[in-house]
Amino acid sequence: MPPAAKKKAKVAAAAAAAAAVGGDDSGDGDDGGLADLKMLLQKHNAGKKSEAVKKARQRAREFETKRAKPSVMAVRKWEARTGDVYAALGVAEREAVNAEIHAGLVAA
Helix, strand or coil: CCHHHHHHHHHHHHHHHHHHHHHHCCCCCCCCHHHHHHHHHHHHHHHHHHHHHHHHHHHHHHHHHHCCCCCCHHHHHHHHHCCCCHHHHHHHHHHHHHHHHHHHHEEE
16 A cells, blocks of 8 residues: 555544544533543554564664675684685675675674
8 A cells, every 4th residue: 555545544544533532522521532532642653663663674684685894803703714814805705705704694
């Protein structure tokens, strides 16, 4: 569902709820409207929280899939293990080493 349609649906639902809550202006002192309003606010805020959680999880998945630069400590450990110098490698070799280091960090 497109975001505009979602917003229209939320607005329509809120308007219907507001009409049901505040439809009668008899002034009988019934405080049920406040409880309904709080319930609507909680539903609204719950939706916002879940959207933030979804975005955070998406960023975490993107970070895991991207080949980030390895840390200096990880490179030094790789140099000690292999005996090669990272700075002396070419671009293609560094990409291969980065993938190797990343695979080792994910597995560890």
